[in-house]
Amino acid sequence: MTVSLPPAGTPNQSGASSKQRLPPAGTPNQSGASSKQRLPPAGTPNQSGASSKQRLPPAGTPNQSGASSKQRLLDPGFLQKLEALSLLSRKRVCGVQRGERRSTARGRGVEFDDYRAYQPGDDYRYIDWNVVSRLDRLFIKLFSEEEDLDVLLMVDTSASMAAGHPSKLLLAKHLAAAVGYIGLANLDRVGVSAFASTAGARLERLRGRARAGDLLGFLEKLEPSGETDLLAAMRRQLAASRRRGLLVLLTDLFDPRGYERALLLARARRFQTFLIHLLADEELAPRLAGDLRLVDAETGRAVEVTVDAEALRAYAAARDAFFHGIERFCFHHGIDYLRTTTSVSVESLVLRWLRQGGLVR
Amino acid sequence: MTLGAPAALWGLLAVPFLILLYLLRVRRRDHPVSSVLLWQRSAATLAAYRPSRRIERSLLLLLQILATAALVTGLARPAVISPYAPGDLLLVLDLSLSMRARDVSPTRFDRARREALEAASRLRAGQRAGVVIAGARPELLVPLTFDRARIAAALRGLEPQDASGDVSGAVALAAEHPLGPGGRILVWTDAARGPLPALPQEVYRILGTSDDNAGITMFRAAHGPDGAEALLRVDNFSGRPRRIPVDVTHERTEVYRGTLDLPGGGSRTVVFPVPASGVFQARLVAHDLLPDDDVASAVLDPAPLPAVLLVSQGNPYLERLLQVLPVARAVETRTADPRTWGAFGVVILDRTDPGPVPPGDYLMIDAVAPNIPAAAAGEVGGPRFATWDRTDPILHYVDLSGVRVARALALAPQGGRVLAGGDVPLLWAYEGGGIRALVLGFALQDSDLPQRVAFPILMANSLAWLGGGGLEVRAGEALQVPAGGAAAADLIHPDGRRQVVRAAEGMLLLPPLTRAGVYRLRGPGGDREITVLSADRRAGLIRPGTAPATARPAGPGGGLLSSQVPLWPWFLLGAVGVAVGEWVLATRRPGGEA
Numbered sequence: 001m002t003v004s005l006p007p008a009g010t011p012n013q014s015g016a017s018s019k020q021r022l023p024p025a026g027t028p029n030q031s032g033a034s035s036k037q038r039l040p041p042a043g044t045p046n047q048s049g050a051s052s053k054q055r056l057p058p059a060g061t062p063n064q065s066g067a068s069s070k071q072r073l074l075d076p077g078f079l080q081k082l083e084a085l086s087l088l089s090r091k092r093v094c095g096v097q098r099g100e101r102r103s104t105a106r107g108r109g110v111e112f113d114d115y116r117a118y119q120p121g122d123d124y125r126y127i128d129w130n131v132v133s134r135l136d137r138l139f140i141k142l143f144s145e146e147e148d149l150d151v152l153l154m155v156d157t158s159a160s161m162a163a164g165h166p167s168k169l170l171l172a173k174h175l176a177a178a179v180g181y182i183g184l185a186n187l188d189r190v191g192v193s194a195f196a197s198t199a200g201a202r203l204e205r206l207r208g209r210a211r212a213g214d215l216l217g218f219l220e221k222l223e224p225s226g227e228t229d230l231l232a233a234m235r236r237q238l239a240a241s242r243r244r245g246l247l248v249l250l251t252d253l254f255d256p257r258g259y260e261r262a263l264l265l266a267r268a269r270r271f272q273t274f275l276i277h278l279l280a281d282e283e284l285a286p287r288l289a290g291d292l293r294l295v296d297a298e299t300g301r302a303v304e305v306t307v308d309a310e311a312l313r314a315y316a317a318a319r320d321a322f323f324h325g326i327e328r329f330c331f332h333h334g335i336d337y338l339r340t341t342t343s344v345s346v347e348s349l350v351l352r353w354l355r356q357g358g359l360v361r
Numbered sequence: 362m363t364l365g366a367p368a369a370l371w372g373l374l375a376v377p378f379l380i381l382l383y384l385l386r387v388r389r390r391d392h393p394v395s396s397v398l399l400w401q402r403s404a405a406t407l408a409a410y411r412p413s414r415r416i417e418r419s420l421l422l423l424l425q426i427l428a429t430a431a432l433v434t435g436l437a438r439p440a441v442i443s444p445y446a447p448g449d450l451l452l453v454l455d456l457s458l459s460m461r462a463r464d465v466s467p468t469r470f471d472r473a474r475r476e477a478l479e480a481a482s483r484l485r486a487g488q489r490a491g492v493v494i495a496g497a498r499p500e501l502l503v504p505l506t507f508d509r510a511r512i513a514a515a516l517r518g519l520e521p522q523d524a525s526g527d528v529s530g531a532v533a534l535a536a537e538h539p540l541g542p543g544g545r546i547l548v549w550t551d552a553a554r555g556p557l558p559a560l561p562q563e564v565y566r567i568l569g570t571s572d573d574n575a576g577i578t579m580f581r582a583a584h585g586p587d588g589a590e591a592l593l594r595v596d597n598f599s600g601r602p603r604r605i606p607v608d609v610t611h612e613r614t615e616v617y618r619g620t621l622d623l624p625g626g627g628s629r630t631v632v633f634p635v636p637a638s639g640v641f642q643a644r645l646v647a648h649d650l651l652p653d654d655d656v657a658s659a660v661l662d663p664a665p666l667p668a669v670l671l672v673s674q675g676n677p678y679l680e681r682l683l684q685v686l687p688v689a690r691a692v693e694t695r696t697a698d699p700r701t702w703g704a705f706g707v708v709i710l711d712r713t714d715p716g717p718v719p720p721g722d723y724l725m726i727d728a729v730a731p732n733i734p735a736a737a738a739g740e741v742g743g744p745r746f747a748t749w750d751r752t753d754p755i756l757h758y759v760d761l762s763g764v765r766v767a768r769a770l771a772l773a774p775q776g777g778r779v780l781a782g783g784d785v786p787l788l789w790a791y792e793g794g795g796i797r798a799l800v801l802g803f804a805l806q807d808s809d810l811p812q813r814v815a816f817p818i819l820m821a822n823s824l825a826w827l828g829g830g831g832l833e834v835r836a837g838e839a840l841q842v843p844a845g846g847a848a849a850a851d852l853i854h855p856d857g858r859r860q861v862v863r864a865a866e867g868m869l870l871l872p873p874l875t876r877a878g879v880y881r882l883r884g885p886g887g888d889r890e891i892t893v894l895s896a897d898r899r900a901g902l903i904r905p906g907t908a909p910a911t912a913r914p915a916g917p918g919g920g921l922l923s924s925q926v927p928l929w930p931w932f933l934l935g936a937v938g939v940a941v942g943e944w945v946l947a948t949r950r951p952g953g954e955a
Binding site: 159160161162163168252254256280282283286288290291292293294295296297298299301302303304305306311314315317318319321322 | 389390391392393394395396397398399400401402403419
């Protein structure tokens with residue numbers, strides 16, 4: 001399932017994704033290429049503000065151990081809304097424990113999947129006698145097994161993620177917390193890894209709502225630093241993953257080495273990848289003018305620029321080309337893609353745009 | 362449009378310097394961004410490294426260049442030319458000899474007069490004009506008037522003089538006349554002789570293009586100890602050496618021929634004998650731009666001193682002296698009959714009481730006519746020559762020291778000049794009422810003066826002053842000649858033109874003699890030659906000068922007639938405005954700096 005939409009006029013291969021043509025409202029895009037700006041609308045209040053800290057979790061909230069972390073990252077009311085959601089996997093997954101998700105393994109589940117001819121050794125209990133009586137041939141029913149889902153959250157903690165108001169990293173932590181909580185609430189295995197140029201903190205796979213505190217506490221401690229090296233981070237992460245599953249990548253993709261090889265590596269390892277592209281408003285439309293020496297927050301590399309209207313137009317063109325390249329890449333390789341800015345609220349992102357994007361339901 | 366100070370345009374060289382500074386100076390502010398990835402991919406960013414791109418895109422630089430250009434242009438004092446000039450006009454014309462030069466067709470002066478006439482013809486109603494001439498003596502020829510016809514007539518009657526015009530004096534004279542708002546003094550000159558004054562209301566029209574001239578700057582003939590000689594000096598006023606043939610004729614007979622080699626700016630003098638008295642004419646056989654100074658005349662008078670009538674009861678000193686001095690004629694008589702005196706240039710009244718004397722020239726010795734203001738109140742004994750005026754022409758080379766006088770008239774003059782004396786005047790000169798008189802207050806027999814060398818010199822000087830045969834004046838000078846009882850005389854100009862000169866109070870008032878050459882004053886007593894010399898040696902300089910730097914420039918022709926509307930205040934205002942705009946823009950731009 002592709003969350004981000006192809007460029008206008010490109011046939012959509014997914015019925016779900018066609019509903020994800022998100023309006024660019026709230027983004028000060030001056031290029032006029034609105035069709036390329038697949039951004040969730042702004043204007044929805046961000047729930048990560050101070051108000052969330054003042055609201056107490058509702059009675060009966062299962063996890064009390066990590067209450068403080070949850071209060072910082074997730075609003076209790078928002079948590080209740082997350083309880084009703086679950087993560088969607090477009091691919092059948094093969095878990096290690098019974099869960100609430102259809103598995104590629106057939107047999108013991110309760111959800112009918114298909115028929116096949118009886119073969120010696122098959123369990124007699126699955127022979128469909130109705131079919132035998134009509135066709136006079138032995139067929140057995142195949143059922144999908146419901147297993148747990150491995151959810152891997154990769155959070156970019158490079159220095160560039162500190163940009164934005166609120167910062168991109170904070171938004172990434174909110175999203176990771178929400179998605180992770182949904183997974184834990186649905187008995188999926190949730191793992192989190194922070195990455196920059198070097199291996200960052202890592203949280204082993206958690207299962208069950210009771211581990212939500214650990215998840216939120218882990219995310220709370222993440223701080224932006226270092227350079228982005230997406231490929232190295234992906235290699236490390238995939239090397240440590242024994243099971244394929246759902247990979248949610250939260251990053252700004254400002255990697256001078258490119259993002260393509262990292263995403264292809266995840267695809268080669270049969271991960272269903274959902275890319276959430278986070279941007280700050282000033283990255284979309286810089287409010288700069290004059291003769292400047294722009295210094296990269298990660299690399300320290302400087303670029304001398306005379307910023308005028310034409311330079312800003314050229315920047316917008318480069319930005320649109322960058323976005324278009326990402327969208328096209330993801331479309332061609334079956335990677336779900338959602339681009340958003342820090343001005344969009346987490347609740348709106350999760351409850352509306354991630355649902356429309358097919359990550360949750 | 363015209364520029365008052367075009368040299369200021371060199372300041373435009375500051376513009377490329379400004380661009381260079383703009384390119385060289387480091388002005389970028391560090392600005393942290395999350396990533397430069399997209400900026401690096403921006404074509405504009407790469408283009409921003411190119412200097413041409415930066416120049417092209419910098420509004421601030423453009424404004425700075427505009428401000429600089431406006432400032433420099435303003436300093437060049439631009440002005441637009443209006444075909445009309447408001448206010449009064451004073452037209453000053455240089456009448457110098459050099460204005461006859463023909464490097465401007467037909468001559469510099471003709472061109473100047475034509476332009477002045479054009480200026481006068483373009484006067485509007487309510488505009489006044491006047492004419493000042495810059496001759497040897499500046500003169501306000503026509504005061505400010507609305508009468509254009511009078512202006513035109515005065516201009517048409519002007520002719521250059523054989524003298525150097527006093528342009529500075531004429532400009533000063535013109536500046537004394539108050540002009541209305543916008544009034545201007547238009548000066549036509551070649552500025553060949555020195556700097557010109559710079560006044561704000563002046564507009565100079567400099568005429569002339571060349572310095573090619575050689576001329577005769579002195580030509581005289583005189584009797585010498587070895588006979589008559591002539592002196593001729595020729596100046597080469599041009600910068601290149603010249604070889605100039607010269608010939609001198611006397612009554613169409615060649616008396617001298619030679620060729621003078623003159624270096625650039627140099628001169629040469631030749632002296633040669635002349636065989637007879639009369640008028641000599643020297644001529645340079647050369648082609649230059651000022652032919653008027655290529656011809657000169659000199660008169661060698663056979664009798665430099667006038668005809669003399671001695672009225673005396675007998676004076677051997679004077680009788681013997683008159684036989685020696687080169688007087689035209691000397692007659693002695695014992696009776697004083699004024700009716701016969703008109704035929705003599707000078708009448709000597711020696712110890713004779715003549716009664717009232719008619720207009721004429723008199724040498725009175727121990728006698729005073731009652732109609733001259735010097736009454737004799739008795740006699741004094743043993744007066745001495747305590748002082749005498751050595752600078753007076755009458756006392757040139759006269760040494761009166763030690764001269765003893767036994768007794769003398771106690772003169773009490775009123776007016777005139779006391780030339781020598783002590784307690785009482787002993788030598789007194791008077792001019793007035795047509796009478797020119799020199800009174801010697803003692804008898805020659807009562808003094809040892811006749812035994813001294815000073816005596817013949819004093820007598821010769823006195824006779825020459827009273828009525829010398831030949832008169833020599835500088836061009837442009839006015840001259841009064843005693844009429845000797847005549848009511849009028851004919852003045853014959855060097856070109857043969859005849860002019861009647863009337864007598865007033867016993868004096869013939871001659872007009873200014875502006876042309877070099879020999880004039881003849883023809884009266885009842887005979888002809889009298891007046892040699893007019895070129896006013897000064899530098900009159901032949903024709904190299905045109907320049908107008909003062911601070912004066913208003915004028916183009917040829919209509920440039921003088923037009924007025925200039927200054928634009929520089931607007932340029933300077935624009936420069937300030939653009940500079941302020943640039944400053945405001947630079948300080949308000951988010952990332953900008955001036």
